[in-house]
Each structure stands twice: as C-alpha cells, then as structure tokens.
Amino acid sequence: MIFDILAPLSHPPEPNMSSLQDLLAQRAEIEKKIADVQREERATAINKVRAMMAEFGLTAADIAGKAPVVRAASAAKPASKVAAKYRNAATGESWTGRGLQPKWLKAALAAGAKIEDFTI
Numbered sequence: 001m002i003f004d005i006l007a008p009l010s011h012p013p014e015p016n017m018s019s020l021q022d023l024l025a026q027r028a029e030i031e032k033k034i035a036d037v038q039r040e041e042r043a044t045a046i047n048k049v050r051a052m053m054a055e056f057g058l059t060a061a062d063i064a065g066k067a068p069v070v071r072a073a074s075a076a077k078p079a080s081k082v083a084a085k086y087r088n089a090a091t092g093e094s095w096t097g098r099g100l101q102p103k104w105l106k107a108a109l110a111a112g113a114k115i116e117d118f119t120i
C-alpha cells in the first residue's frame with residue numbers, strides 16, 4: 001500500500017515537450033511582432049517630427065535648445081553708469097559705493113578717517 005502511494009513520486013511525469021516548444025515559438029513570434037510594431041511607430045513619429053520641422057522652418061539646433069535667445073527690448077538697453085559717491089582728494093580716485101571698498105578707502109578708514117570725509 002505504501003509502495004502504491006510512493007510509486008508516482010519516484011517517477012515524475014515527463015514535461016510535455018511539444019507544449020513547451022509551442023510556447024517558445026509563440027513567444028519568439030510575439031517578440032518579433034513587438035519589435036516590428038515599435039519600428040513602425042518610431043518611423044511614423046520621425047516622419048511627423050520632420051513634417052512639423054519643415055512646416056515651421058525648424059532645425060536640429062532649434063530642437064536641441066540651441067536656438068538664439070530672443071531678448072526683450074528692455075534687456076537690450078545698455079546699463080547706465082552709476083555716479084561716484086566717494087572721492088580720494090589726494091589721488092582723484094573715486095568709488096560709487098557699490099561692490100567692495102577700494103584699497104585706498106579701506107586704508108584711509110583703517111587710519112581713522114570717516115567715510116563722510118570722502119563724500120562727493
């Protein structure tokens with residue numbers, strides 16, 4: 001009786017090889033169809049992009065983001081110079097009060113002068 005129970009376990013059934021071969025063939029066919037559809041869709045997309053580029057007069061550089069920058073009219077104005085606010089009477093050097101203090105002013109302030117002494 002025990003041998004009757006164990007007998008099927010000692011001889012597992014053989015896999016159905018024709019079924020496995022069929023499934024592998026189907027998979028290969030489906031993968032080929034997928035690749036074909038991807039190629040067709042890619043070609044269609046490329047044709048659409050080319051048509052739009054021709055319609056709007058675009059180049060590859062335009063698409064890549066290397067198109068010339070169009071600036072607003074206000075940005076095209078040259079920057080105006082800022083008038084000097086401080087002047088070294090001894091040398092004639094001046095400073096607008098913007099940016100870092102010049103060496104001549106730092107030295108004078110370190111020597112005890114006041115910034116108001118250099119106001120224009």
